Amino acid sequence: MNSDLVINDLRVSVEDKEILKGVNLTVKAGSIHAIMGPNGSGKSTLAYTLMGHPGYTVTGGEVWYQGRNILELEPDERSKLGLFLAFQYPVAIPGVTVANFLRAAINAHRAEEGKDPKETAIPMAQFRKQLREQMAALGIDEGFARRYLNEGFSGGEKKRIEILQMAMLEPSMAIMDETDSGLDIDALKIVAQGVNTLYAQHPEMGVLVITHYQRLLNYIKPHFVSVLMDGRIVREGGPELALELEEKGYDFIREEVASA
Amino acid sequence: MTMKTFPPLGEISDALVTEMSQAAGEPEWLTAQRVEAWRFFASAEPPYWRRTDLSKFRPEQVIAAADTAATSVYYEEDLTEKGVVLVTLEQALRSHEALIRQHLGAAIEPTRHKFLALNAALWRDGVFLYVPKNVTVELPLTAVFSMPIPGGAIMPRNLIILDDGANVTFVEEYHSTAASDQAFAAPVTEMFLGNDATLRFIAVQTWGEDVYHIGAQKARVGRGATIEWAAVNLGARVQHIEAETSLEGDGSRVEWVAATFAGDHQNLLTAPWLRHIGAKTEAHMDFKTVVKDQSYTTFDGMIKIERQSRATVSRLEEHALHLSPKARSDSIPGLMIDTNDVARAGHASTSGEVDEEQLFYMRSRGIPRDDAIHLIVTGFFEPVLDRIPHDALRRRIADMIEAKI
Ligand SMILES: Nc1ncnc2c1ncn2[C@@H]1O[C@H](COP(=O)(O)OP(=O)(O)OP(=O)(O)O)[C@@H](O)[C@H]1O
Ligand SMILES: [Mg+2]
Numbered sequence: 111m112n113s114d115l116v117i118n119d120l121r122v123s124v125e126d127k128e129i130l131k132g133v134n135l136t137v138k139a140g141s142i143h144a145i146m147g148p149n150g151s152g153k154s155t156l157a158y159t160l161m162g163h164p165g166y167t168v169t170g171g172e173v174w175y176q177g178r179n180i181l182e183l184e185p186d187e188r189s190k191l192g193l194f195l196a197f198q199y200p201v202a203i204p205g206v207t208v209a210n211f212l213r214a215a216i217n218a219h220r221a222e223e224g225k226d227p228k229e230t231a232i233p234m235a236q237f238r239k240q241l242r243e244q245m246a247a248l249g250i251d252e253g254f255a256r257r258y259l260n261e262g263f264s265g266g267e268k269k270r271i272e273i274l275q276m277a278m279l280e281p282s283m284a285i286m287d288e289t290d291s292g293l294d295i296d297a298l299k300i301v302a303q304g305v306n307t308l309y310a311q312h313p314e315m316g317v318l319v320i321t322h323y324q325r326l327l328n329y330i331k332p333h334f335v336s337v338l339m340d341g342r343i344v345r346e347g348g349p350e351l352a353l354e355l356e357e358k359g360y361d362f363i364r365e366e367v368a369s370a
Numbered sequence: 371m372t373m374k375t376f377p378p379l380g381e382i383s384d385a386l387v388t389e390m391s392q393a394a395g396e397p398e399w400l401t402a403q404r405v406e407a408w409r410f411f412a413s414a415e416p417p418y419w420r421r422t423d424l425s426k427f428r429p430e431q432v433i434a435a436a437d438t439a440a441t442s443v444y445y446e447e448d449l450t451e452k453g454v455v456l457v458t459l460e461q462a463l464r465s466h467e468a469l470i471r472q473h474l475g476a477a478i479e480p481t482r483h484k485f486l487a488l489n490a491a492l493w494r495d496g497v498f499l500y501v502p503k504n505v506t507v508e509l510p511l512t513a514v515f516s517m518p519i520p521g522g523a524i525m526p527r528n529l530i531i532l533d534d535g536a537n538v539t540f541v542e543e544y545h546s547t548a549a550s551d552q553a554f555a556a557p558v559t560e561m562f563l564g565n566d567a568t569l570r571f572i573a574v575q576t577w578g579e580d581v582y583h584i585g586a587q588k589a590r591v592g593r594g595a596t597i598e599w600a601a602v603n604l605g606a607r608v609q610h611i612e613a614e615t616s617l618e619g620d621g622s623r624v625e626w627v628a629a630t631f632a633g634d635h636q637n638l639l640t641a642p643w644l645r646h647i648g649a650k651t652e653a654h655m656d657f658k659t660v661v662k663d664q665s666y667t668t669f670d671g672m673i674k675i676e677r678q679s680r681a682t683v684s685r686l687e688e689h690a691l692h693l694s695p696k697a698r699s700d701s702i703p704g705l706m707i708d709t710n711d712v713a714r715a716g717h718a719s720t721s722g723e724v725d726e727e728q729l730f731y732m733r734s735r736g737i738p739r740d741d742a743i744h745l746i747v748t749g750f751f752e753p754v755l756d757r758i759p760h761d762a763l764r765r766r767i768a769d770m771i772e773a774k775i
Binding site: 219 | 725726727728730731732733734735736737738739741745746748749750751752753
């Protein structure tokens with residue numbers, strides 16, 4: 111079974127407007143892969159489509175993961191297959207505490223066909239311990255466990271809670287959509303450390319990091335960098351590509367694409 | 371248990387009302403009140419309620435309980451030591467007649483409509499709660515009303531009196547042990563809060579599926595006093611509850627939350643009225659409704675800011691969640707302002723299906739669609755459930771909500 115995430119000629123429309131125009135990209139298991147690209151180029155569209163957001167219509171292509179074309183799966187099935195998306199704009203769930211939400215998510219992952227969910231559920235004490243440890247590692251105040259998910263959270267707090275969820279769910283393929291935006295420099299370091307720790311514990315994990323800034327990539331070091339522009343991957347390279355972009359901006363790639 | 375009942379309503383006369391009141395040893399003033407109310411009931415047309423379906427309701431055939439078998443009270447600490455009284459209203463007539471005479475009907479006018487008059491004429495069930503000056507009762511006090519005879523009727527009358535500085539939690543619960551034929555409940559609860567008193571009032575309606583519930587509740591709130599009112603409406607075929615908070619004293623406050631969940635063909639109406647009368651009164655209302663199947667709910671609210679009030683703060687939120695396209699929820703919020711001196715008044719209202727972005731977010735974490743909807747609905751009601759003081763009751767309500775989803 112292939113643990114790489116293989117995207118073949120993916121075409122996606124939103125409200126009849128084509129946003130992704132044939133994306134080809136492989137995120138290798140065990141690799142950290144950065145995607146950069148100008149505003150509106152389709153990065154979030156790609157992230158949402160990989161996770162199965164119903165608002166994005168796939169008009170062509172395939173996405174293979176663990177031997178399945180995941181485009182045929184529901185979002186919760188993709189999650190159980192090991193996919194995770196840290197949202198650029200996480201939504202609030204009023205009345206549902208961070209702890210209860212996480213427990214529901216973990217138990218959904220542990221559920222097995224034909225078994226009583228009570229049997230497969232994580233023991234309360236184990237859950238509490240795990241949650242406390244992960245929150246401490248990410249510098250999240252314990253009080254957040256009892257707060258309603260993302261309700262009234264600051265931008266930075268929301269991003270930390272996304273990474274907390276990732277750490278608790280231990281995905282095999284994590285997509286992070288601009289997790290660095292809205293984070294101050296200390297929070298950025300803590301969040302990056304959280305990701306690196308998880309990656310160190312699960313070296314087979316694939317990570318797709320969407321970002322605008324080299325700053326994040328100083329802490330989460332990518333093996334590969336791809337550039338998405340106007341719905342297509344127009345350039346692929348190693349970490350040096352991100353540095354080049356930082357220095358020159360996107361114009362030089364635009365010119366290359368135009369003259370090609 | 372043997373039950374005393376009235377004959378069917380269609381066969382009751384003034385003379386019988388008098389006779390039964392006298393036989394119970396009631397004071398003359400009360401007998402006179404009952405007869406007057408009975409006459410109103412017997413002669414008045416049924417109220418015309420556009421949004422409460424009484425077309426299948428046959429009051430003539432109703433057989434009302436004539437004793438207090440439907441009333442149970444529960445408390446967990448020694449009340450007598452503190453001078454707190456929690457007994458049936460019938461019993462309290464013997465010990466607290468003057469207080470009862472002074473307050474009975476002083477919040478809710480019996481002739482507002484036919485069914486309030488019926489309650490005033492025939493009540494036997496119901497409790498009397500009196501909390502003396504500056505006394506705090508730590509643990510919640512509870513009155514549970516259940517339907518004693520299948521297909522019967524109860525008309526509980528509750529009188530809650532908090533002296534100045536008193537502090538208490540009171541739960542009134544309407545509860546069926548089993549679904550039955552058409553049954554009828556017409557309860558009335560009057561609440562009086564002295565200066566600086568605090569009342570946490572929790573009203574839970576979890577009747578079986580064929581009950582008609584036509585009720586009224588009103589709180590008159592004194593200077594500096596606070597009422598925290600939480601209502602849960604889950605049961606009954608038809609519910610029509612007129613509820614009122616009257617912020618009479620300066621600096622009086624209400625925090626008012628409600629959770630209504632209708633399914634099947636339920637028709638549940640809540641008509642909360644809020645009156646700002648005193649200066650610097652403050653109200654926060656948060657009413658939540660979930661509708662499913664072919665049910666129909668109404669929020670028929672009215673906020674009145676009276677001429678003499680000043681520096682009023684009033685905030686109303688009402689939100690409805692639709693779990694199926696055939697269900698309907700109407701919201702008719704009204705606002706009448708007779709003063710120029712409002713500090714803040716606001717209203718927010720939403721109505722719609724479960725949010726797709728929330729669903730997607732939850733599903734992206736592995737939570738299946740149905741479970742995600744469960745979590746969203748229980749989360750939606752959480753601010754109300756949070757105020758229910760007994761763990762066992764909260765769990766039972768949560769289970770009922772789960773089962774309805
Ligand atoms: N739900 C939607 N409805 C309408 N248009 C959309 C929707 N989602 C995305 N788009 C459009 O698709 C294009 C790509 O948007 P997307 O959010 O994928 O860009 P992005 O690369 O993530 O940008 P940013 O760097 O600003 O986050 C934009 O033109 C955007 O307006
Ligand atoms: Mg984006």
